[in-house]
Amino acid sequence: MISMAVVELSRLQFALTALYHFLFVPLTLGLSFMLVIMESVYVMTDRPIWRDITRFWGKLFGINFVLGVATGLTMEFEFGTNWAYYSHYVGDIFGAPLAIEGLMAFFLEATFVGLMFFGWDRLSKRGHLLTTFMVALGSNLSALWILVANGWMQHPTGATFNPQTMRMEVTDFMAVIFNPVAQAKFVHTVSAGYVCASVFVLGVSAFYLLKGKHIAIAKRSFTVAAxxxxxxxxxVVVLGDESGYALTENQKMKLAAIEGMWQTEPAPAGLTLFGLPSNSGRETTHEIKVPYVLGLISTRSLTGEVTGINQLVDTAKVRIAAGIIAYDAVETLKVxxxxxxxxxxxxxxxxxxxxxLLLKRFIADPRQADAATIEKAAWSTVPNVPAIFWMFRIMAGLGFAFIAFFATAFAFSSMRRFDARWFLKLALFMMxxxxxxxxxxWAVAEIGRQPWAVDGVLPTFLAASSLTVPQLWTTIIGFTLLYGILAVIEVKLMLATIAKGPERYVPWRPDSPAEPAPDFRAVPAE
Known part of the structure; x- marks a missing residue:
C-alpha cells in the first residue's frame, strides 16, 4: 500500500504542472483563431495594416506557444513517473487519445507553425492564410484529444475490465471519442480559451489607446476582440449549461457537491446562490436559493430529480457490496x-x-470489510464540498461578468468610441x-472527481507510483524553480514585445539582382 503522503504529494506535483501549463493553453487556443480572423480581413481587403496586425499578435502567439508546448510535454511524462499503476491499469484506453494528439494534432501544429512565421514572402496570401488556419486547427485538435482522455477519466465509457490481463481494455473506441462528458468539456474549454485571448487582445489594445500609441492598430484589434x-x-455560458446536463447524467456526486446539496429535493431543485457547506457537519447552512433553476438546468425538465449527497452515499454502499462480489470473483479467476x-x-x-477497491484504503482485503469500513469507504466518495462550491461560483460569476464586459466593449466599438478611459482602465484590470x-x-473538474483517478473504476490512492516523499519534494521544488524561471522569461518577452509594439512590414525589393538581401525588413508602425 502506497502511503497517502506519497499520493497527496503526487497529486500536488501534477496539479502544479497542470495549472502552470494551463496558463498558456487558453491563450494559444484563442489567439490562433483570432489570427485567422485578422489575416482573413487582410486577404479580403488587401490593406497592409491588417497584415501588420496579424504579424504583431502572431509574435505574442509564438512566445506563448513555445512555453505551452514545453510545459505540456512534462505532464505526459508524469503519467509514467508519478502514476505508474494508473498507466498500467488504464493505459490501453487513456494512451490512445494522447498518441493521436501527438501524431495528428501536434505534428499538424509543428508542421505549419514554421510556415506561418517564416512564409510571409514565400507563400501567396491565401496560402499563408491556410497555414494560419491549420495552426489554429491543430491547436484546437490537441485540446480535443487531451479532453477526450480527461473526459474518459470523468466518465469511463467504451471500456471494460479484463480479469485475464487485470487491466481495463477498450471495447468501443467510438464511445470513448464521443463520450458526452468529453464533448461538453471540449466545447466549454475552447470557448473559455477564446474568452481568454479576447480579454488579452482587448487589454493590450486598451493599453495602447491609453498611451496614445499605435492607435489605428489598437482600434482594429479592439473591435475584433470585442x-x-x-x-x-x-x-461559455450556453455550453456550461450543457456541461451541467452532462454532470446530471454521469457525475451526480460532483453536481451535488457543486450545489452543496446534501439531501435530494423535490423536483425541480432550486439553485443555491449562497451557502456555507461543511463536510464535517454534512450540511449547508444560510442558503439563498433560486427556486426551480437547478432542476431546469441540470435535467431540462420540471420533473427531473437532482440526487443529494446523502442519497448518493447510500448508493455507494450498495455498489461497494456488489463490488466485493466482483473482487472475490476476480481473485478466484486468478487461480x-x-x-x-x-x-x-x-x-x-x-x-x-x-x-x-475503495476499501483498500482502509483494509488490505476488501472481502474482510465490515459494515463500519464500508460506511467509511462510501463517505470517502464525497469530495471537498466547500472548495468545489465556492470555486464554481467564482468561475460562474466571472463568466457572467465577461458577458457584460464584452457587451460594453462591443457597444463602444460599434459607436467608434475608443476614448472612454474608465473602460480602457477596466480592460487592463480584467486581463x-x-x-x-x-x-x-479546472480545479472544480478535478477535485470534484475525487476520490477517483477514473470515476468509479480506479481510486486515486491506488494509481500512484511507488515513490518516496523526498523524491517527490525534490521534483516539486525542481519543477517550481524551473517553471518560475520560465515564467519570468515568458513575461519579460511578452512585455518587451508589447512595449516595442507592432511593426510595419515592408517586403524587400533589391535594387540590383547581384546585391544579397534579407527577405524583409521591419520598421515601427505608426
Missing amino acids: AFGLAASLS DRNDLVAREAFERNKADLGYA PMPWIAIEVG
Whole structure:
C-alpha cells in the first residue's frame, strides 16, 4: 500500500504542472483563431495594416506557444513517473487519445507553425492564410484529444475490465471519442480559451489607446476582440449549461457537491446562490436559493430529480457490496480462469469492481470489510464540498461578468468610441480574470472527481507510483524553480514585445539582382 503522503504529494506535483501549463493553453487556443480572423480581413481587403496586425499578435502567439508546448510535454511524462499503476491499469484506453494528439494534432501544429512565421514572402496570401488556419486547427485538435482522455477519466465509457490481463481494455473506441462528458468539456474549454485571448487582445489594445500609441492598430484589434469575445463569452455560458446536463447524467456526486446539496429535493431543485457547506457537519447552512433553476438546468425538465449527497452515499454502499462480489470473483479467476461460477459472478457485478477497491484504503482485503469500513469507504466518495462550491461560483460569476464586459466593449466599438478611459482602465484590470476563472474551473473538474483517478473504476490512492516523499519534494521544488524561471522569461518577452509594439512590414525589393538581401525588413508602425 502506497502511503497517502506519497499520493497527496503526487497529486500536488501534477496539479502544479497542470495549472502552470494551463496558463498558456487558453491563450494559444484563442489567439490562433483570432489570427485567422485578422489575416482573413487582410486577404479580403488587401490593406497592409491588417497584415501588420496579424504579424504583431502572431509574435505574442509564438512566445506563448513555445512555453505551452514545453510545459505540456512534462505532464505526459508524469503519467509514467508519478502514476505508474494508473498507466498500467488504464493505459490501453487513456494512451490512445494522447498518441493521436501527438501524431495528428501536434505534428499538424509543428508542421505549419514554421510556415506561418517564416512564409510571409514565400507563400501567396491565401496560402499563408491556410497555414494560419491549420495552426489554429491543430491547436484546437490537441485540446480535443487531451479532453477526450480527461473526459474518459470523468466518465469511463467504451471500456471494460479484463480479469485475464487485470487491466481495463477498450471495447468501443467510438464511445470513448464521443463520450458526452468529453464533448461538453471540449466545447466549454475552447470557448473559455477564446474568452481568454479576447480579454488579452482587448487589454493590450486598451493599453495602447491609453498611451496614445499605435492607435489605428489598437482600434482594429479592439473591435475584433470585442466581437469575438462577446460571442465566446455567450457560448461559455450556453455550453456550461450543457456541461451541467452532462454532470446530471454521469457525475451526480460532483453536481451535488457543486450545489452543496446534501439531501435530494423535490423536483425541480432550486439553485443555491449562497451557502456555507461543511463536510464535517454534512450540511449547508444560510442558503439563498433560486427556486426551480437547478432542476431546469441540470435535467431540462420540471420533473427531473437532482440526487443529494446523502442519497448518493447510500448508493455507494450498495455498489461497494456488489463490488466485493466482483473482487472475490476476480481473485478466484486468478487461480482458475475456467471457473464458470466466478465468471458469472464477475460479469454480473463488474461495473462495481472499482467501488470495492475503495476499501483498500482502509483494509488490505476488501472481502474482510465490515459494515463500519464500508460506511467509511462510501463517505470517502464525497469530495471537498466547500472548495468545489465556492470555486464554481467564482468561475460562474466571472463568466457572467465577461458577458457584460464584452457587451460594453462591443457597444463602444460599434459607436467608434475608443476614448472612454474608465473602460480602457477596466480592460487592463480584467486581463488576469480569465486565467483565474479557467484555473478554478479546472480545479472544480478535478477535485470534484475525487476520490477517483477514473470515476468509479480506479481510486486515486491506488494509481500512484511507488515513490518516496523526498523524491517527490525534490521534483516539486525542481519543477517550481524551473517553471518560475520560465515564467519570468515568458513575461519579460511578452512585455518587451508589447512595449516595442507592432511593426510595419515592408517586403524587400533589391535594387540590383547581384546585391544579397534579407527577405524583409521591419520598421515601427505608426
